[in-house]
Amino acid sequence: MNTRRMITGNGAAAWGARLARVEIIPNFPITPQTAIIEEISLWIASGKMDADFLPMESEHSVQSALAAASSVGTRVFSATSSQGLMLMTEMMFVTSGLRLPVIMVNVSRGLSAPITLWSDHNDVLVQRDSGWLQIFCSNNQEVLDSVVMGYKIAENSNVLLPMLINLDGFTLSATREPVEIPGQDEIDDFLPAYNPKHTILDPKEPMSMGGVVFNEYMYFRSQQRMAMCNSKDIITAVCAEWEKMTGRGWGRGLVEPYCLEDSERVLVICGSESAILKYTVDKLRAKGEKVGMLRLRTMRPFPCEEIVDALSDVEKIGVIDQDISPGSGGIIATEVKACLGRGVTSFIAGLGGRRIGAEKYEKIFGRLGRDVEEWIF
């Protein structure tokens, strides 16, 4: 039976893992992610969740344990943030290279130095070439939904890739909102137990995984590339099935258009800031301004066709980046430009959790139409 409760983004991630009946959770604590794992360990200790909790000695070991546990055919989950995700980097490529459907939540937090506890997207975007699917959540409900849907997408035999689900530190992780918690029966029908056929370490059927290859290396990378392409249809289909069950489809799964029909000025954004941008769009629309928003929900696969479909007729486009590649510019702006084949106005904002707020979004809408990179402080 569904219940509606006030829970944090961290709580929603934990609920997603619980409903998906994950079996092994290796972890290492890091702010602002730790509350996810605290909640899960309490559930395991009190018998509400039947899973093994593995306290590891570092994030590198966490990622190794995720890959190992997934290799024996268990459903696994973990969460991390910022520097923790960086320490996992080496093993991230192993997990995706072995095509293991691991689901991990990243609670985004700006990278050191200097140290910040607040959110930006540089940590998760560093991993964009690691062969993991990436989902950016806009609210706590989407966090819970994405974790459950994540297993169904990642475990699909046309995908078989790990998935990183990003929720913004503090803005979502510590903020409570009403969240619909689906009943366990419903989820059990939606998401059957994990039954791998492609890789499973089993003494009865011996196999060796990830050995040395020579010319074949490029072939395996081509298969990861194709799996990413396949994942688009699977994400859309799983979101449609979820929508049928819960009423929530999260756009078309890949992008969430908002007021785009007759828009002359559109801002492209991802993550929890999109809610404030929606508020701004509503406010400006009430004054008769033709503005809209396109939220990118998946960063990998990058929703290129969907962006072209949504924005090809729009005159002025801006991209909000809560990240910076110092030698190039806004990471998402660069990718959006490559899709569209034309210039956009690139805004760098909200680094290290710096407040943007509805007033600044209003101003940003007035500054579109120039092929520049503008920093919004």
Added chain:
Amino acid sequence: MLEITIHGRGGQGVVVTSRILGTATLYDGLYAQDFPLYGAARRGAPVMAFVRIDNKPILLRGYIAKPNVLMLLDESIIEVKDVFSDLPADCTIIINTTRNTRDFKAAHPEIKDLRVFCVDGTGIALEYLKKPIPNVVIIGFLIGITHLITVDAFKTAVRDELKKYPPDLIDKNIAGALKACELVTGAGAGVTAR
């Protein structure tokens, strides 16, 4: 939408205050958002928490600079933080202090034109709980002054949010809050959403 900002110190129950208000709002059938903001997570350090209440899903996020209601669980926070500047004209302020409103306004002329309610939450907490933890009692004052949440939803929310504590402590908190509510009922005329 109605926005509430709560200031206090670590250990006074600032975060729990916001959570009780958020949960009670949900029980009242409305939409809520609550979140804390703190630097050092230590007893005694300044802590802020925020609540948004609306009759439709809430899109705005982040720091509330122009609250409809400002609650101070600890008077001494004024010395370490500028909490009274730039408040909107329709802001209602509830302060936990033993001073009366006239003296308080005289000491803080920047809020002389706002609706200020000085309440002795710690006094009632000491009487009912024998502990100087005033948060639930102050919510009682808030209900009496603003009618933001219903008493039934408040009681259920307190039981939810304090469930790790002994039942008699929860009962004493609720009794103290109801006493506080009774003391100020009729003193205010509610608050208006913007």
Added chain:
Amino acid sequence: MRAGDRGRSRGDREMRIVNISYDGASGVPVIREPASALKNNTGTWRVFRPTIDSDRCVRCGKCWVFCPEGAIHVGDADIWIDYDHCKGCGICVNECRFITSQREV
């Protein structure tokens, strides 16, 4: 050659960066002043205030050893508490019978 020149020769436009400039050493995140954290008055957090009974104190230094904040100072003739940085944790009170604590007013 500037980064933008090459792009222009291919017919692209230079990407102009608005709103920021290079500020030299001020852009390096270091604190050059030693012990600047002493300026932060963390004593306002205190609920209980420890007091050393100086008449009975034998200056053994046990409180100095146990204070987790380095807020107890040992001089040639006395021991004193830095109330700007004492957080009132009560460890010294627990360790020494000549230190007592009272509620802050």
